[in-house]
Amino acid sequence: MSTAGRSDDDPGQSSAVEQSTVMAPxxxxxxxxxxxxxxxxxxxxxxxxxxxxxxxxxxxxNVKVSTPELARDSPEEEExxxxxxxxxxxxxxxxxxxxxxxSDILKSLEQLVSYTDxxxxxxxxxxxxxxxxxxxxxxxxxxxxxxxLDRQQLLRVTNSISGDATRWLGTxxxxxxxxxSFHADNxxxxxxxxxxxxxxxxxxxxxxxxxxxxxPTFYISENTTPVRLQYACRQLGIPLEAIKIIxxxxxxxxxxxxxxxxxxxxxxxxxxxxxxxxxxxxASLCGYVDNLxxxxxxxxxxxxxxHASGHGLAALVCAQSQGHVxxxxxxxALNLGSWLGVPSLPIVLLHxxxxxxxxxxxxxxPILSRRLNALSLWTSLQALGRKAIAxxxxxxxxxxxxxxxxxxxxxxxxxxxHTPGAQTGATLSDIIPSPFDVQALFDAAAPVVAYQFDxxxxxxxxxxxxxxxxxxxxxxxxxxxxxxxxxxxxxxxSYFDRLNSWLGQILQRDCPNFDFxxxxxxxxxxxxxxxxxxxxxxxxxxxxxxxxxxxxxLEAHVDILRATIKHKARFIHLVERSDVLRLVSLPEWAGMGxxxxxxxxxxxxxxxxxxxxxxxxxxxLVEALKSTDNAFSLGEGTDGLICVRFxxxxxxxxxxxxxxxxxxxxxxxxxxxxxxxxxxxIVKKGIEAVTADLQRESEEKLWQEGILRHVxxxxxxxxxxxxxxxxxxxxxxxxxxxxxxxxxTENIYKYHMQMTGATAHQLPANRSPPTPMVQTPVxxxxxxxxxxxxxxxxxxxxxxxxxTSEQPAAAxxxxxxxxxxxxxxxxxxxxxxAAANSAINNN
Numbered sequence: 001m002s003t004a005g006r007s008d009d010d011p012g013q014s015s016a017v018e019q020s021t022v023m024a025p026x027x028x029x030x031x032x033x034x035x036x037x038x039x040x041x042x043x044x045x046x047x048x049x050x051x052x053x054x055x056x057x058x059x060x061x062n063v064k065v066s067t068p069e070l071a072r073d074s075p076e077e078e079e080x081x082x083x084x085x086x087x088x089x090x091x092x093x094x095x096x097x098x099x100x101x102x103s104d105i106l107k108s109l110e111q112l113v114s115y116t117d118x119x120x121x122x123x124x125x126x127x128x129x130x131x132x133x134x135x136x137x138x139x140x141x142x143x144x145x146x147x148x149l150d151r152q153q154l155l156r157v158t159n160s161i162s163g164d165a166t167r168w169l170g171t172x173x174x175x176x177x178x179x180x181s182f183h184a185d186n187x188x189x190x191x192x193x194x195x196x197x198x199x200x201x202x203x204x205x206x207x208x209x210x211x212x213x214x215x216p217t218f219y220i221s222e223n224t225t226p227v228r229l230q231y232a233c234r235q236l237g238i239p240l241e242a243i244k245i246i247x248x249x250x251x252x253x254x255x256x257x258x259x260x261x262x263x264x265x266x267x268x269x270x271x272x273x274x275x276x277x278x279x280x281x282x283a284s285l286c287g288y289v290d291n292l293x294x295x296x297x298x299x300x301x302x303x304x305x306x307h308a309s310g311h312g313l314a315a316l317v318c319a320q321s322q323g324h325v326x327x328x329x330x331x332x333a334l335n336l337g338s339w340l341g342v343p344s345l346p347i348v349l350l351h352x353x354x355x356x357x358x359x360x361x362x363x364x365x366p367i368l369s370r371r372l373n374a375l376s377l378w379t380s381l382q383a384l385g386r387k388a389i390a391x392x393x394x395x396x397x398x399x400x401x402x403x404x405x406x407x408x409x410x411x412x413x414x415x416x417x418h419t420p421g422a423q424t425g426a427t428l429s430d431i432i433p434s435p436f437d438v439q440a441l442f443d444a445a446a447p448v449v450a451y452q453f454d455x456x457x458x459x460x461x462x463x464x465x466x467x468x469x470x471x472x473x474x475x476x477x478x479x480x481x482x483x484x485x486x487x488x489x490x491x492x493x494s495y496f497d498r499l500n501s502w503l504g505q506i507l508q509r510d511c512p513n514f515d516f517x518x519x520x521x522x523x524x525x526x527x528x529x530x531x532x533x534x535x536x537x538x539x540x541x542x543x544x545x546x547x548x549x550x551x552x553x554l555e556a557h558v559d560i561l562r563a564t565i566k567h568k569a570r571f572i573h574l575v576e577r578s579d580v581l582r583l584v585s586l587p588e589w590a591g592m593g594x595x596x597x598x599x600x601x602x603x604x605x606x607x608x609x610x611x612x613x614x615x616x617x618x619x620x621l622v623e624a625l626k627s628t629d630n631a632f633s634l635g636e637g638t639d640g641l642i643c644v645r646f647x648x649x650x651x652x653x654x655x656x657x658x659x660x661x662x663x664x665x666x667x668x669x670x671x672x673x674x675x676x677x678x679x680x681x682i683v684k685k686g687i688e689a690v691t692a693d694l695q696r697e698s699e700e701k702l703w704q705e706g707i708l709r710h711v712x713x714x715x716x717x718x719x720x721x722x723x724x725x726x727x728x729x730x731x732x733x734x735x736x737x738x739x740x741x742x743x744x745t746e747n748i749y750k751y752h753m754q755m756t757g758a759t760a761h762q763l764p765a766n767r768s769p770p771t772p773m774v775q776t777p778v779x780x781x782x783x784x785x786x787x788x789x790x791x792x793x794x795x796x797x798x799x800x801x802x803x804t805s806e807q808p809a810a811a812x813x814x815x816x817x818x819x820x821x822x823x824x825x826x827x828x829x830x831x832x833x834a835a836a837n838s839a840i841n842n843n
Contacts, residue, residue, distance in 0.1 A: 053141045054134070056106060127537045132383045136342050139376035147372065154372075162371040165378045169334065169348060172386065173316040174323040174436065179353040182346035182374045186309070189333045189347045190228040190278075191235055194218070196331060196351055197276045197305035198236075215272040219244050219263065221255035223284035224309075242272075252422065253288040255280065257298065264302055276305045279329075282312030285519055285529060286417040287448030293439050296328050309333040311533040314393045315445035316438075318428065323436030326352055340392060341535030342380050346373050395541045396532035397428050400446045403530060406551045407451040412562050413554075416524055417450040450519070452500045452527035453558060454489045455565050497526040498590035499561055502648075504528045510553045513542040563651040568592050570655050571646070580663060584637040592646040594635045595659070597621050597666035611641060618642040620669045625662065689776045743772040 113126065129137070146157060166180040183189040202213050216238060220226055222245050229243050244263055249256045264274050277299055279290045289312050299306040308329050316325060325332075330352050337345030381389070401420050407413050421427055421444045428444040431437070489496045504518035507528065515536070519529045532541045542550075571592050575583045584594035597618055602610060622644055625632040635645035644662060649655075732745035 053138045129537070132340075132342055132380055133537055135383050136344060136376045136380045139379045140344060143372055143375050146375070158372045161378045162374045165348075165374045165381065166350075168381055168386075169350060172389065173313070173332070173334065173350065174319060174325045175332075175350050176324055176326055177353065178326065178350040180351070181349045182371065182377065183349060184346065184373075186333060186335070186347055187228045187231045189349045190307075190309075191232040192349055193305070193307045193331055193333075193351070194229075194232040194236065194276060196354060197307075200305055200330075200354060201273070201275055201303065213273050213275070215242065215270075216275040217242050217244060217267050217272045218276045218278070219246055219260060219274070220278045221245075221280045221284070221288075221290065222247055223253065223255075223286070223288055224278060224280045229278065248288070253284075253286060253418070254290045255295070257291060257294045260295075261298060264298070268302075274302045274304050276307060279306060279308040281308050281310035281332075281442055282418070282445075282447040283310030285448070285521065286450045287311065287446055287531070288418050289442045291439065292328050292442070299330075305330045307331045307333075311335075311339070311447035311531060312442050312445055314339050314447065314533055315397060315428070315441050317390050318394045318397065318432050318445070319436055319441055320433050321436040323438065325438055328438055336377065336380075338535060339396075339533045340380070340384065340389065341537065341539045343537045345377050345380060348374075348377065392541070393533075394428075394432075397445045397447065399532050399541050399547070400449050400530075401428065402547050403449045403550070404446060406547070406554065407449065410554055410558050412453055412455050412558050413451050414454045414456060414524075415449070415451045416521065416527055417448050417529075418446050420444055420446040447533050448529065448531045450521070450527050450529045452496075452521075452524060453503055453561050454496060455562065456489075493525055494587070495590075498588070499564070500526040500528065502590040503557055503561065506557050507550070507553060511542075511546065511550045513546040514550060515539070560648045560650060563653065564592055564648050566651070567649050567653060567655050571659075574655060574659050578659065578663070580666065581659065584635070584641075584643040586635055586637065586643075586645065589635065589645055591648055592655075594637065594643040594645045595662065596637070596641060596643040597662065599670055615642040617666075617669060617673060618644060620673070621662070621666050624665050624669055628661070628665075629658075631658075693776055741777055743776075745772075 146154065149157060162180065162182070165182075166178060169180070170176065170178045181189075181192055183192065198213065198216065218229055218233075220229055220243065226243055226245065230240055232238075233240055233242060244267070246255050246260045246263060248254060260277070267274055277295055279292055279295055281289055281292075287310075289310075292306075292308065295306055298304070306329055309332065313332055313334060316323075332350055334348040334350065336348060337343060384392075404415060404417070404420060407415050423443045424431075424440050426440065426444055428441075431441050431444045434440075501518050504516055504526075507514070507516050514530055515532075515534065517529050518526060521527050535541075572583060575581050575593075575595050580597055580599060581595045582598050584596050586594045596614075598614065599617075602614060619634065619642055622632060622634045622642075625644065631647045631649065633645045633647065635643045637643050646658065734743050734745050
């Protein structure tokens with residue numbers, strides 16, 4: 001055996017080399033000694049690669065999210081930045097001239113990974129790695145390193161790795177003597193399957209091409225996506241009309257074999273060639289499993305290739321008895337990376353071996369293509385072991401069975417997915433130790449649980465007709481008591497979709513160990529789906545404690561949904577009968593509904609100003625309701641107007657009381673808004689009255705003191721010669737909101753407090769506060785309502801007798817007028833106006 005055919009650490013090879021070195025004659029000094037590469041140096045190279053790869057993975061694993069703390073630019077600034085980026089300089093497209101050290105390059109990569117625009121992202125953008133995942137990722141680096149081996153040695157290593165992985169998988173999945181290929185995705189695996197089917201049916205495909213086949217035809221269930229099969233047709237130049245979609249069975253959701261046979265006969269009569277049938281083994285959204293035994297018989301009768309794909313194939317690993325699945329299937333696709341939660345494992349295609357050189361023509365490099373990339377799978381399978389793989393997959397199927405049971409027993413929940421043991425009635429634990437039966441195994445193993453809330457009443461399976469009649473009687477009695485029909489899904493599909501979306505979001509929040517997703521079923525609408533075989537990096541199936549928590553959360557929130565749809569019919573009925581409440585359509589709201597408080601008479605005058613006031617009124621209403629109950633929130637209808645949203649309710653909720661509360665608070669808010677409008681009008685008119693009073697008083701003061709006092713130079717001499725009275729200045733004004741009167745402020749400055757009846761006891765001897773010198777009622781219709789000052793002659797020359805005789809009369813007249821107004825100030829505004837007019841007339 002040559003040295004290339006041995007492993008690098010073969011002790012026999014090392015001893016042989018040493019013996020040849022010792023026994024060989026001395027070639028002399030003219031012939032230099034040829035040194036061989038020691039095996040230890042190769043191992044050190046792999047060890048160095050493993051060390052460097054581990055360091056890089058560890059650095060990326062510890063990268064934390066960093067959000068830039070920069071102020072957001074305005075839209076104009078962002079547009080300018082985009083324009084500047086579009087006007088990039090030519091050197092921006094060139095590779096930098098100077099080299100960069102690896103540490104700087106990796107640092108740039110870390111910055112790219114850590115950058116985020118959202119505050120909701122997790123602290124570490126990349127998930128943590130376990131030992132198996134770490135080894136699988138390092139294997140990808142080793143693949144690139146091994147590709148530089150010598151051609152013969154590379155062939156030996158590749159055959160050994162792919163051969164071991166194929167044999168191990170054949171044993172795990174009960175496929176005897178399989179051939180295999182390894183692919184990056186499912187689409188590539190389907191393409192390979194189509195080529196296998198073509199070569200098996202037409203060995204001369206390589207020479208004759210597609211024309212050698214008379215219009216090939218492929219068959220797939222309507223539950224399975226045809227995207228991958230369409231990709232294969234485009235790659236091979238086959239028209240898409242070659243794909244035939246077979247409807248599902250009306251009862252069990254699987255491919256209708258009877259319709260499949262009819263379609264095959266129709267295609268044969270049209271000179272088409274039935275070539276391939278793709279069986280669904282849990283690949284659909286609801287995890288349906290096609291009847292493989294019947295499909296096998298159909299394919300055998302028409303010489304067709306039967307291919308299987310889906311999560312249900314993982315159940316083959318759980319079977320303890322020896323079996324031969326290759327007797328039923330021609331090929332199957334295995335997605336081990338998703339089933340085991342190990343990243344970047346290739347999709348494995350196990351199939352019956354075909355001895356045809358045409359298959360290698362599809363590969364650019366037969367050695368590397370679809371074989372060397374099996375290294376990550378080769379290392380991961382050994383790191384896990386057969387026992388751990390079987391336990392992981394068994395736990396995943398058990399989890400689905402328990403979730404199915406929990407959801408089935410919850411009243412109001414309808415399970416849409418495949419029922420475990422629907423045909424045989426046996427559980428997976430019963431099937432595993434039994435003799436190998438592929439159809440019974442797939443029937444007992446449910447890889448997916450899909451369910452939705454539809455408000456239906458659960459009737460126990462196997463119950464008598466009397467129990468069903470009792471349920472129907474109870475339902476009829478409830479309808480008669482309420483006088484209303486219950487809310488049904490068939491007439492409210494979009495609303496029930498929103499309810500299921502709400503339920504899915506709640507379960508995602510309360511049960512983070514379950515990877516729930518809300519999907520859109522083409523027939524049933526929104527539903528919640530769980531598949532433990534679609535694991536992410538480092539994810540594990542939930543524990544028993546998680547299952548108990550899920551059962552409690554589901555029951556509690558479904559009870560809320562049942563109460564909500566029970567009260568919604570009553571809610572709609574009461575709102576339609578209300579005079580001031582209007583029902584509002586909320587397409588995106590899953591609560592009980594929305595109403596808008598509309599005072600009587602407003603709907604006839606919904607101008608833009610009225611809509612603004614109506615929005616303001618409902619906003620204030622929501623703020624007032626939030627202080628009493630968190631079930632209320634602010635919403636906006638399709639017409640753009642604000643409304644009150646009602647959230648989820650419980651069975652104890654009284655809808656009448658909630659609506660009465662809305663009406664009562666709404667009217668209170670409406671009255672308060674009127675008071676505020678009246679108060680603002682009073683303040684506005686008070687400001688106008690103060691402005692008029694101060695203007696008149698200023699004119700009166702100017703008239704009483706004379707113009708000479710206000711002449712710049714003469715006024716100073718005049719004031720020195722005849723000083724003005726100390727209290728002859730203009731009085732300030734204050735607005736008494738209680739009485740609606742504008743009053744002068746001499747008492748405020750004298751006693752340093754606002755003088756009211758409540759502060760009278762603070763004066764000496766409990767005397768009543770003096771009446772302000774000026775009181776003007778707010779809301780006077782004419783200027784005559786303002787204060788009237790006595791008519792005084794112009795101020796005479798200092799020293800004359802007229803000055804002393806006129807001032808007391810003016811003061812006395814002024815005080816009498818103020819007292820007349822204050823006596824009627826406690827009455828309403830119109831009486832104040834009348835009293836003021838009477839005082840003026842008396843004067």
